[in-house]
Amino acid sequence: MKKEEKTLHDHFRVIENLVFIGFIVMLIPALFSMSALWTGILMFLGFGIMVSAVLYRNKYYKCPHCGGKINVRGVPNYCPDCGAELK
Numbered sequence: 001m002k003k004e005e006k007t008l009h010d011h012f013r014v015i016e017n018l019v020f021i022g023f024i025v026m027l028i029p030a031l032f033s034m035s036a037l038w039t040g041i042l043m044f045l046g047f048g049i050m051v052s053a054v055l056y057r058n059k060y061y062k063c064p065h066c067g068g069k070i071n072v073r074g075v076p077n078y079c080p081d082c083g084a085e086l087k
């Protein structure tokens with residue numbers, strides 16, 4: 001089976017989901033009164049997910065031509081560093 005190459009849009013979606021899930025997990029203890037232990041666990045978990053989003057971004061979400069960092073607000077059509085077309 002041939003592995004389909006992921007586009008920057010695919011990577012962007014993964015990062016978006018990780019940040020969203022991490023945010024929700026960290027929000028749960030703020031919305032519901034929970035014991036200090038659970039608050040700690042969920043905050044730690046949410047923080048871990050956020051960190052993995054950042055690590056994922058550093059590893060995969062960059063220009064395939066020059067490795068330049070790309071705006072996290074969305075995938076631009078062209079790399080801001082080298083001007084290569086992005087997809």
Ligand SMILES: [Zn+2]
Binds near residue numbers: 063068079080083084
């Ligand atoms: Zn580039």
